[in-house]
Amino acid sequence: MKFQIPLAAGAVTQFLLRVVTCLAVLSFLSQISLYYLPDYPLIEYVAKIFNVDAERNLPTFYSFLALLFSSLLLGVIAYAKNLDSDRYKNHWKILSFIFLYLSFDEAGQLHEKFINPMRSLLNASGVFYFTWIVPFGFLVAIFLLSYSKFVFHLPVATRKLFVAACALYIGGAIGMELPGGYLFSTMGMESVPYLIVATLEEFLEMLGIVVFIHGLISYIKTYVGGVSWNIYIAGKNSQVTEPQNIGLPALSEPANTNLLR
Structure with a gap:
């Protein structure tokens, strides 16, 4: 038995938008509950597991998967462009590796390791905290x-x-980090203004990746012919055969120029 699950840009985008919105709302509400609601069982655990400004929790895991998925989609395009000897094939390859790095940076917060050395070097404070x-x-x-x-x-x-x-x-990752740094250095991370800015920062980053994934899937559908997952379930009397190796078509002649479909 075979199941084919096509990756439709609209359906994927709607699903990811719901996830991103839920994560941002749950993060904000769980953090606000620390300040304004009475203690309830596991209050600190709930606040930590949904906090978009923390590490090793649900938002971090989602962002890691979203960035990794972007890298895989870019790899599909790079592979097809390489078959077609496209002049920009290396640009797609480099993009794929950049997003692979970003996914691991999100999981391990690698960029934050630059904060203390650079702060000592620049004697920075305020918006450049x-x-x-x-x-x-x-x-x-x-x-x-x-x-x-x-x-x-x-x-x-x-x-x-x-x-x-x-x-x-970039507006979320760098743009919102500037007022976030000022609020963190002057009011602390437990202040409501910083909480609002930090939540908005992470929401913009996650939203940007959703838009990027939508663009990638739309591009793949139009210029590569689409991508789907094939799931094979072998019955008791069925024979498992090796799937055929189907190469990706050349990209010089797009199959469908309407990116909105």
């Missing part, structure tokens, strides 16, 4: 400049989605 944004902001600027031609070669609909995703993700 989270000093990891200095070296990473420089790397982001180099990345944006080096990928400008790549972005403009993309179809218009894909380009808009990628630019929107980039603006949301």
Whole structure:
């Protein structure tokens, strides 16, 4: 018995939006409950497991999977582009590795290891309290400049989605980190203003990845022919055969130019 589960951009996006919204709302409510509600069983555990600004919990696990999924989708496109000898094949490969790194950075909070050394070096405070944004902001600027031609070669609909995703993700990760750093250094992380900014920061990052995944799946559907999961369940009397190796089509002639389908 065979089940085929196609990855439709609209369905995946709706599901991820629900997950992201639930995580952000549960995080905010669970943190607020620490300040304004009476103690209840497991109050601190609930607040920690849903806190989008903490590590090793449900939001972190979700973000790790979302970034890893983005890396896999980019790998599919890179593989197809390589078969087609596309001029931008290496750009897709590098993007796949960048998102692979971001997924492990999200799981291990690797960028935060730069905070103390950079803070000592720059004697930073205020909006630059989270000093990891200095070296990473420089790397982001180099990345944006080096990928400008790549972005403009993309179809218009894909380009808009990628630019929107980039603006949301960078706006959350770096843009909201600036007021967050100021509030953290002046009011502490247990203040309500910092809680609001931190929740908004993580929500924008997660939303940016949802938009990016939507763009990737739409691009794959239009220019590669789509992607789906095949699940095989062997019955008692059925024979298990090796699945056929079906190569991805060339990308020079898109099968369908309507990215909204």
